[in-house]
Amino acid sequence: xxxxxxxxKIFKVLKAGATPSxxxxxxxxxxxxxxxxxxxxxxxxxxxxxxxxxxxxTMALVAMALASVVAWVFDPWLDQLGVLVLKExxxxxxxTQMYNNPLLMLTRFxxxxxxxxxxxxxxALLPLFIVIRILVKAYREQxxxxxxxxxxxxxxxxxxxxxxxQRVSHLE
Numbered sequence: 001x002x003x004x005x006x007x008x009k010i011f012k013v014l015k016a017g018a019t020p021s022x023x024x025x026x027x028x029x030x031x032x033x034x035x036x037x038x039x040x041x042x043x044x045x046x047x048x049x050x051x052x053x054x055x056x057x058t059m060a061l062v063a064m065a066l067a068s069v070v071a072w073v074f075d076p077w078l079d080q081l082g083v084l085v086l087k088e089x090x091x092x093x094x095x096t097q098m099y100n101n102p103l104l105m106l107t108r109f110x111x112x113x114x115x116x117x118x119x120x121x122x123x124a125l126l127p128l129f130i131v132i133r134i135l136v137k138a139y140r141e142q143x144x145x146x147x148x149x150x151x152x153x154x155x156x157x158x159x160x161x162x163x164x165x166q167r168v169s170h171l172e
Contacts (some may be wrong), residue, residue: 032121034067081130082116
């Protein structure tokens with residue numbers, strides 16, 4: 001029942017309310033947050049930014065859960081990406097300065113998985129925004145119109161049972 005409730009909320013978000021850009025930015029930022037294991041300082045700051053911006057939080061939470069699974073699957077590659085970034089010779093001076101700063105140490109940048117997941121999440125941010133925005137627009141413009149034209153959907157929406165469900169669902 002829990003999963004059906006979540007799926008229902010996702011479709012409700014996609015159907016109306018937020019703009020496609022708000023939904024897409026919520027998903028993209030949530031995905032970038034969910035990629036990084038734990039809650040290092042930079043992820044807490046990104047989460048605060050997510051709360052301050054006018055983005056869809058439902059999609060952000062869904063994306064965070066999805067990204068944690070994706071990050072778990074791609075963990076070996078994210079680790080290798082982190083090793084590549086941390087071994088970059090031209091950045092060693094900055095890493096030393098960051099390591100000696102107590103506040104920046106809370107970002108856990110020196111962990112290869114955290115660094116790789118941060119870079120991977122940031123690289124995925126813009127492509128995810130574009131793809132999700134296109135998908136939401138297509139869903140609203142094409143799929144919903146086709147769905148509403150189906151006779152069984154029209155019949156169900158006109159039935160007393162659906163009207164009763166609408167009244168009861170708003171009481172929660």
